[in-house]
Amino acid sequence: MTTTEEPSARRGTRIRDAARTKAEILAVATEEFARAGYTGARVDEIAARMRTTKRMIYYYFGGKEQLFTAVLEHSYAEIRSKEQDLDVEHLDPVAAIRRLAELTFDHHEAHPDFIRLVSIENIHEAEHIAASQTLGSLNSPAIDVLRRILDAGRAQGAFSADVDAVDLHAMISSFCFFRVSNRHTFGALFGRDLTAASERERYRRMLGDMVIAYLTAPRHADQGPLTPDH
Amino acid sequence: MTTTEEPSARRGTRIRDAARTKAEILAVATEEFARAGYTGARVDEIAARMRTTKRMIYYYFGGKEQLFTAVLEHSYAEIRSKEQDLDVEHLDPVAAIRRLAELTFDHHEAHPDFIRLVSIENIHEAEHIAASQTLGSLNSPAIDVLRRILDAGRAQGAFSADVDAVDLHAMISSFCFFRVSNRHTFGALFGRDLTAASERERYRRMLGDMVIAYLTAPRHADQGPLTPDH
DNA sequence: TAGCTAATGTACGAAACGGTTCGTTAGTAA
DNA sequence: TTACTAACGAACCGTTTCGTACATTAGCTA
The missing domain is CATH 1.10.10.60 (Homeodomain-like)
Structure with a gap:
C-alpha cells in the first residue's frame, strides 16, 4: 500500500x-x-x-446559493467561449445557417449537465443569473453571427424578410434544448428516445431542414385571417 | 366577526x-x-x-413521493382530456396542422405550472412516470390526430413524404415548451420576454409558419453530403 | 528563523424536514 | 341509541442539512 x-x-x-x-x-x-x-x-x-x-x-x-451562481457562471462561460470560435461567415447563408444550427445541436447533445443546470435555473426563475454581475446583460456571440448571416441572406434574396436573429435563435435552441431536456418524459410517454444514437443524424437533419424551410419559404405578405385564437 | x-x-x-x-x-x-x-x-x-x-x-x-406522482397523473389527465376534444379533421391538412400547433401553443401558455412539473420530472429522469401505472404507456390522442392529418396531407400531395407524427409532435412541442419553460433564462440572457403578451401573436404565427414550411418544402431526395459532424 | 497570514481540518449546533404515534370525532348502520 | 369505522387533528421524533466556531498548519517574507 x-x-x-x-x-x-x-x-x-x-x-x-x-x-x-x-x-x-x-x-x-x-x-x-x-x-x-x-x-x-x-x-x-x-x-x-x-x-x-x-x-x-x-x-x-x-454558501450554497453563491456556489450555485458560480457554477452557472462557469458553465455559461464555457459555452460562450466555444461560440466565439464559430467560423461560418465564409459559407453561403444557407449553408452557414445550417452549420450554426448543427453546432448548437451538437453542443446541447454533448453537454446534458449544462442543459439540466439551465432547466434548474428556470425552475428558480433565473434568480441566480439576475444576482450575478457577469451573467446579467450578457450578449451572446451566437446572436451576432446569426444576425450577420441573416443580413447576408436577405441581401442576396435567399431568405424571406423580417426574420429576427433572436427569434431564430429561440427556434433553433428550442428544438436542441427540448430534445435533451425532455428526453425522459418524452421517452416514457411516446416510447421514443430522442437522444438515441441511431436517431441522431435524422434529428440533426430535421433541425436544419426546418430552419432552412422556414427561412426560404415564400412569406405570405398578407394571407388573410389565420386560425383565430379559439 | x-x-x-x-x-x-x-x-x-x-x-x-x-x-x-x-x-x-x-x-x-x-x-x-x-x-x-x-x-x-x-x-x-x-x-x-x-x-x-x-x-x-x-x-x-x-408520502411525498406518491403525492408527487399523483399530482403528475392528475395534471397529465387534464391535458389529455382536452386533446380528446380536438376537432380539426374537417379542415384541409395545412389548416388542420396549423390549428393543432396553435392549440398546443395555447395550452402550454395557459398552463405554466404543468410545464414546470414536466421540467421537474425530467430533472428526476421521469422516475415517477415510470413508477405510475396510469402514466406508463399512455398513448396521446394528439399523436393519432397528427398521424391522420399527415396521411391526408400526403395523399393529396400537399406534404412531403416521410415525416413522422411523433417527430412532428416533438418539433411542435419543443417550440411551445421552450417558450414557457426557458423564458426566465432566455429573458435574462437576451433581454426578450418570450411570453410577453405583445409578442404572443408573432410567436404563434411563427410556429405555424415553421411547421407548414417544413412540411411543404420540396424535400431533397438526395442533396449530397450535408455539413459533416465536426 | 521568527512570525504572520492564507488556507485548511474538526467538531458541533440549531433548525428544518419527512414521517409517525396516539387519540378523537363525525357519520352511519344495526 | 349504540356501536363501529372512516376521517381527522395534535403533538412528537429521529435524522438530515446548512452553516459556524475554533483550532491548526503550510508557506512566504522580513
Missing part, C-alpha cells in the same frame, strides 16, 4: 493550492447540482466527493 | 368529506411542487395551505 492515490498527495508537494481547491469545488458542485437540482443538491455530498472539506465551500464561495 | 370564512365551515354542514380533502391536497400540492420543485417542495408548507393537516397527506397518498 505504498501507491499514492493522487499525484499531488505525495510528500514534499505542497498540500495547499487555493486555485486547485476552488476549481475542484466548482467541478464537483457542477455535477451535484446537475444531478439533484438546487434544493436536492447536498453541500455535504459535494464535500464528500472532493479532496477538501465543506469548510472550504464557505471559505471560497460563501 | 360573524362572517363565515368558508361556506363549508358553517355549523351543521358536514366537516368530513374525503373527496374534497383529497382534491384540496392535490390542488395545493400541485402549486407547491410547481413552485419549488420536488425536493424544494415542503410537505409542511402544503399542509399549512390547506384546511386539513399533514396527517391527511400520509393517510390518502402515503
Whole structure:
C-alpha cells in the first residue's frame, strides 16, 4: 500500500493550492447540482466527493446559493467561449445557417449537465443569473453571427424578410434544448428516445431542414385571417 | 366577526368529506411542487395551505413521493382530456396542422405550472412516470390526430413524404415548451420576454409558419453530403 | 528563523424536514 | 341509541442539512 492515490498527495508537494481547491469545488458542485437540482443538491455530498472539506465551500464561495451562481457562471462561460470560435461567415447563408444550427445541436447533445443546470435555473426563475454581475446583460456571440448571416441572406434574396436573429435563435435552441431536456418524459410517454444514437443524424437533419424551410419559404405578405385564437 | 370564512365551515354542514380533502391536497400540492420543485417542495408548507393537516397527506397518498406522482397523473389527465376534444379533421391538412400547433401553443401558455412539473420530472429522469401505472404507456390522442392529418396531407400531395407524427409532435412541442419553460433564462440572457403578451401573436404565427414550411418544402431526395459532424 | 497570514481540518449546533404515534370525532348502520 | 369505522387533528421524533466556531498548519517574507 505504498501507491499514492493522487499525484499531488505525495510528500514534499505542497498540500495547499487555493486555485486547485476552488476549481475542484466548482467541478464537483457542477455535477451535484446537475444531478439533484438546487434544493436536492447536498453541500455535504459535494464535500464528500472532493479532496477538501465543506469548510472550504464557505471559505471560497460563501454558501450554497453563491456556489450555485458560480457554477452557472462557469458553465455559461464555457459555452460562450466555444461560440466565439464559430467560423461560418465564409459559407453561403444557407449553408452557414445550417452549420450554426448543427453546432448548437451538437453542443446541447454533448453537454446534458449544462442543459439540466439551465432547466434548474428556470425552475428558480433565473434568480441566480439576475444576482450575478457577469451573467446579467450578457450578449451572446451566437446572436451576432446569426444576425450577420441573416443580413447576408436577405441581401442576396435567399431568405424571406423580417426574420429576427433572436427569434431564430429561440427556434433553433428550442428544438436542441427540448430534445435533451425532455428526453425522459418524452421517452416514457411516446416510447421514443430522442437522444438515441441511431436517431441522431435524422434529428440533426430535421433541425436544419426546418430552419432552412422556414427561412426560404415564400412569406405570405398578407394571407388573410389565420386560425383565430379559439 | 360573524362572517363565515368558508361556506363549508358553517355549523351543521358536514366537516368530513374525503373527496374534497383529497382534491384540496392535490390542488395545493400541485402549486407547491410547481413552485419549488420536488425536493424544494415542503410537505409542511402544503399542509399549512390547506384546511386539513399533514396527517391527511400520509393517510390518502402515503408520502411525498406518491403525492408527487399523483399530482403528475392528475395534471397529465387534464391535458389529455382536452386533446380528446380536438376537432380539426374537417379542415384541409395545412389548416388542420396549423390549428393543432396553435392549440398546443395555447395550452402550454395557459398552463405554466404543468410545464414546470414536466421540467421537474425530467430533472428526476421521469422516475415517477415510470413508477405510475396510469402514466406508463399512455398513448396521446394528439399523436393519432397528427398521424391522420399527415396521411391526408400526403395523399393529396400537399406534404412531403416521410415525416413522422411523433417527430412532428416533438418539433411542435419543443417550440411551445421552450417558450414557457426557458423564458426566465432566455429573458435574462437576451433581454426578450418570450411570453410577453405583445409578442404572443408573432410567436404563434411563427410556429405555424415553421411547421407548414417544413412540411411543404420540396424535400431533397438526395442533396449530397450535408455539413459533416465536426 | 521568527512570525504572520492564507488556507485548511474538526467538531458541533440549531433548525428544518419527512414521517409517525396516539387519540378523537363525525357519520352511519344495526 | 349504540356501536363501529372512516376521517381527522395534535403533538412528537429521529435524522438530515446548512452553516459556524475554533483550532491548526503550510508557506512566504522580513
